Amino acid sequence: MEVLALVVSLALLAFTFALITYKRSGRGSQLPPGSFGWPILGETIEFLFGKPEKFVADRMNKYSPDIFKTKILGENTAVICGANGHKFIFTNEQRYFTVFRPHSTQRLFRSNENKAPDAPPPPPTKNSEEIKSVKQQGFLKPEALKRYLPKMDSITHQLLQTNWAGKSVVLVHPTAKLATLTLASQFFLGINNPDRISRLVDLFDKVTLGLHCTVLNFPGTTYRRGQTAAAAIRKELQIVIQEKKQAMASGAPMQDILSHLIVATDPSGKTVPEAEIADKIMGLLTAGYSTVATTITFFMKYVGLNPKIYKKIRAEQMEIAASKKPGELLEWEDLDKMKYTWNVVCETMRIVPPLQGTFREVLTEFTYAGYTVPKGWKVYWTVSSTNMNPKYFRDPETFDPSRYDEGEAPLPYSYAPFGGGPRMCPGKEYARLAILAFVHNAAKNYKWEVVDPYEKVEGDMMPEPQNGLPIRLHQQQ
Known part of the structure; x- marks a missing residue:
């Protein structure tokens, strides 16, 4: 009898535990259709190592x-x-959703000082949010960027002159990454040190790959490489912070985000710790690095494969150049004259999204399309469900910049390369300037052809051409 009572007790305990788990997971409601995949792993492998658009379209x-x-x-x-x-x-941000970053991203973008290796990341502080809204977004508004555009033009011109002039074949992707990180370093840090920036490119590549991966912390994994690279970047940034403090003490003007983060204080008057500043700057540099470089790279590819498109871009950029006095740089008004060029950029981002999507955490249970999504679940927003869908874009496989002409704009909410709503990417205008400054200098001085039109594209979350996209250059007069 004692054995029977023990078995019954254990069975009741197991049933109670299963019922609690069942209710907590939301299975008492009508969950969306689909599959959780394998135990523990779920469908992570298919998501990370298959094409994201195929992952979404298939389901x-x-x-x-x-x-x-x-x-x-x-x-x-x-x-x-x-x-x-x-x-x-x-339209339901903050009502149903809050920001969620994958665990690998959370761990890469936090200082490891005085923390156990596997300690959970700290929650965002009120001071962190204030700095983000008051300082960072202020710098990224058009009125602030307007002053920076001529310098973007000058830096890009010099970089292409150094890396492309006199060469018959060059690799676009390494140049785009170097240009993008150089611009971001100047804008966010106020530095333009080619040797230092060249050393950082490989480190930022590793961090970018580590943003979306399984947290497997042993040698040889993507996460470990990203973690090691993040530590090296953080160390370099703390040196930059010390240099910046010394320069500011000597009377140097505060013309970059780093300077303002250094002097920012919370309501009690305390300044932001250097480790936290380094984390924030690393996040800003990463956000302004891979996505911009990816768009520039594939813009150069599709234009190099379409001589008619190149001819229109060249004419547009030369008209702007002809309106300038010798040595005069791009101004804000010139961007309004780049309508066709920007259409080509938009089509590039549709065909090859620089960022596939982002995550949210569900704040309160909601119903959508007749299905219930429980509190605590994550929601994944992705461009893949519209960008290549013939419901929204005619002949979606065709590269066609004319689809963005006036009167032919995509349907509302069908094209959102920078997201939308309150969480629209605050760096949208910065990205636009960086891309157009590069394109202006490339088209003004060169014609190019893609060496291998069938070059394999590697990476799924962050696509890149396998061999760096070699192009054949022809100097233009």
Whole structure:
């Protein structure tokens, strides 16, 4: 009898535990269709190592064009799809959603000083949010960027002159990464040290790859390489912070974000710790690095494969150049004259999104398309459900900049390379300036052809050409 009572007790305990888990996971409601995949791993492998647009499209076809469930990066996740899905997410920020960063990203972008290796990352502080809104976003507004555009033009011109002049074949992707990091370093840090920046490129590549990966902390893994690179960047940035403090003490003007972070204080008058400043600057540099470099690279590819498109871009840029006096640099008004060039950039971002999507955490249970998404789940927003969908773009496989002409703009919420709503990328205008400054100098001085039109594209979350996109240059007069 004692054995029977023990078995019954254990069975009741197991049933109670299963019921609690069932209710907490939301299975008492009608969850979105889909699969959580393998135990522990879920569908992370398919998500990270398959094409993201294929991952999304396959499940939209199999389960629902509106929403499906999955488990990626250790999280129960609802993927909300289509233009209506974009609208729902963008218009319900803070009501249903808050920011969520994958665990690998959380661990890479926090100082490891005085913390155990596996300690959870600290929550954002009120001071952190104030700095972000008051300082960073202020610097990224058009009125601030307007003053920086001529310097962007000058830096890009010098960099292309140094790396491309007199050469018949060059690699676009390394040049785009160097140019992008150089511009970001000047803008965010106020430094233009070519040797230092060249050393940082490889480190930022490793950090970028580590943003979306499984947290496997042993030698040889993507996460470990990203973690090691982040530590090296953080160390270099702390040296830069010391240099900046010395320069400011000597009366140097505060013309960059780093200077303002150094003097920022919280309500009690305390300044931000150097380790926290380094983390924030590393995040800013990363955000302004890989996505811009990716767009520049694939812009150069598609233009190099389309002589007619190049001819129109060249004419537009030369008209701007002809309006300038010798040595006069780009001004804000010139950007309004680059309408066709920007259409080509937009089409590049549609075909090859520089960022596939972002995560949110569900603040309160909600219903969408007849399905319930429980509190605590994650929501994944992705461009993949619209960018290549013939419902929103005619002949979506065709590279066609004319689809952005006046009167032919994409349907609302169908094209959102920078996100939307309150969480639209605050660096959108900065990215536009960096890309157009590069294009202006490239098209003004060179014609180019893609050496290998069929070069393999590696990376799924962050695409890049396998061999760096070699192009054949022809100097223009």
